[in-house]
Amino acid sequence: MLRDITPVTVVVGGFFGDEGKGKIVGYLGLKDRPSAAVRTGSINAGHTVSFDGRVWKLRVVPSAFLCSACRLYVPAGALISIPVFLNEVLETGCSGRIFLDYNAGIITEEHVARERSDELMKQIGSTKQGVGAANSDRIMRRLKLAKDYEELRSYLRDVALEVNEFVDKGEHVLIEGTQGFYLSLYFGTYPYVTSRDTSASGVLSEVGVGPKKVDEVLVVFKSYVTRVGEGPLPNELSPEDVERFGFVERASVTGRVRRAAPFNLELARKSVVINSATQVALTKVDVLFKNIQHVKEWGKLPYNVRKWIEDVENVLKVPITLIGTGEDVMAVIDRREEVLGSLKR
Ligand code: IMP
Ligand code: MG
Numbered sequence: 613m614l615r616d617i618t619p620v621t622v623v624v625g626g627f628f629g630d631e632g633k634g635k636i637v638g639y640l641g642l643k644d645r646p647s648a649a650v651r652t653g654s655i656n657a658g659h660t661v662s663f664d665g666r667v668w669k670l671r672v673v674p675s676a677f678l679c680s681a682c683r684l685y686v687p688a689g690a691l692i693s694i695p696v697f698l699n700e701v702l703e704t705g706c707s708g709r710i711f712l713d714y715n716a717g718i719i720t721e722e723h724v725a726r727e728r729s730d731e732l733m734k735q736i737g738s739t740k741q742g743v744g745a746a747n748s749d750r751i752m753r754r755l756k757l758a759k760d761y762e763e764l765r766s767y768l769r770d771v772a773l774e775v776n777e778f779v780d781k782g783e784h785v786l787i788e789g790t791q792g793f794y795l796s797l798y799f800g801t802y803p804y805v806t807s808r809d810t811s812a813s814g815v816l817s818e819v820g821v822g823p824k825k826v827d828e829v830l831v832v833f834k835s836y837v838t839r840v841g842e843g844p845l846p847n848e849l850s851p852e853d854v855e856r857f858g859f860v861e862r863a864s865v866t867g868r869v870r871r872a873a874p875f876n877l878e879l880a881r882k883s884v885v886i887n888s889a890t891q892v893a894l895t896k897v898d899v900l901f902k903n904i905q906h907v908k909e910w911g912k913l914p915y916n917v918r919k920w921i922e923d924v925e926n927v928l929k930v931p932i933t934l935i936g937t938g939e940d941v942m943a944v945i946d947r948r949e950e951v952l953g954s955l956k957r
Contacts, residue, residue, distance in 0.1 A: 620785045620821065621646075621828040623893075624812050625792035626883040628839040630861070630870065631832040632895030634659030634675040636934060637788045638941035641676025647783040648683045648775055649676035652818040653790025654691040654746075655719065656739040656806065658864030662939040669864045673700045673710065676786055678941070683778075684710040685771045689808075689818025691717035691746050694761065713771035714759040719746040736804050737841025739866050744807035772820030779825050789815040793831075793883040804843025812887040830934075831889040833880055835900040838870040847873045858899055875900075877927050884928050891952070892928060894921060895936035898943075906938045910945050 621640070625631045638661040641649060651659075651674035659675045661668045670677075672692050674684045684706055686692060692712070701707050723742030727733045733740060749755035758764050778785050789810060794800045796810040808814060812829045816822070839845045840863040849872050854860055859872040884892065898905045901917045910918070913935075925932045933952065935945040 619782055620779055620787070620826050621830060622787040622789060622812050622815055622826055623830045623832060624789035624810065624815055624887055626831040626833040626880055626887070626889075626892075627792045627837050627876075628794050628845070629657065629790075629792040630838055630840070630863070631792060631834045632893075632936055633788065633790070633832050634661045634670060635895060635936055635939070635941055636830070636832050636893045636944075637675035637786065638663065638678055639934070639944045639946075640786055641674075641679040641682060642941060643946065644784055644786070645679050646676060646682055646786040648685060648778045649674040649679070649786045649788065650685040650687055650771070650775060650819050651675065651788045651790070652687060652690055652815045653808065653810075654741070654743045655693050655696050656741040656743045656865060657790035659788075659790070660864050661941060663941050668704060670700060670704070671865065672697045673704050673706060674786075674788055676788070677704045677706050677710075682709070683774075685769075685775060685819075686710070686712045686716050687771045687775070687819040688713040688715035689820075691719050691743055691750075692758070693719045693742070694763065710767065711769040711771060711774070712758045712764060712767045714757065714768050716758040716771075717746055717750050718756050718758060718761060719743060720756075723749070732803070735842065737843070739841070739863075741865065747807040775819060775821060776825075779821060785821075787815060787819055787821065793887060794879065799886055801843045804841065812889075828890050829888050830891045830893055831884055831887050831930075832893045832895060833875070833883075835875055835894055835896045837873045837876050837879070839873075840866065840868050840870050845871050845873050846876060846879070849873055875924070877924065880924070880928060884930050889928075889930045891933045891948075892925070892930050893934035893936070894924070894932055897921070897935050898937045904937055906940070906943045908937070908943070908945055910935075910947055910950070913945070
């Protein structure tokens, strides 16, 4: 069964963030029931999880929280703001099963103020959540960490060790990346990038899980490309065309309108290579093609939709295993049995 071949999965964004990682990780949480779920990155990244008519916009809590037996972790490489963290724990009702690494970084009001008054942050279109300023303090070794705050005491654990214990027992661990490959500090469109490496390797390093322990690297692409803030976006559509194609979206943290472009095979190919993708998820296929909302079976997709997906798959040379057909986390065509079952590694 699948569980045997996917004990440790890392999910990352393949474009500029907002590919629908929250939706995909939310689905995997409910479907695969991981023992542990880890969310990396920080509060500049909003992951939206819709389930049964309810919507959560998460900035700290792992998107797999809907799986009630799952332990939730925020690792050493992550950064949180204490109020954002405590609020989300309440909203998601996950108190008692969410844990913070002793070394997770803490963002304060001072970091936010510093970014607000920074001219370059304005130019690159930073979300101004204080994440870059806090990361720079961490590099200069003056950032306060979770272990320095009394009010966090009950949440503190050695997350790196606990997660590795799950991994070494062969249990299913789901690691959630944040933002997208082209926002990576190293591989993205510098200086129009975020303050960390968003690739699969960078995400794993934030958790403390070594590369040899990972079974599946799932790269998530949306069926079109969006970008918030400044920086290059190849084949960017005019606001009128964005509207006409139905690609209008707003950023979940800042509320800004997202810029948009058609699906970009060249960007996707490079992303798949550098992330070492073993699987690809394609989200919002129902936005690109009409009348396929909430379809859950591959065979029920019209021929032209299947053809488009197969053409993408042929260029990427990686199986497209999950296909998003609606907002709800369960609106997914899951082809893993069919596609991976036949190539059991
Ligand atoms: P910062 O990391 O908040 O300073 O933002 C730097 C750049 O990354 C800006 O262009 C932001 O819009 C973008 N960015 C940061 N986080 C996200 C995200 O979660 N989704 C999409 N764009 C993001
Ligand atoms: Mg987002």
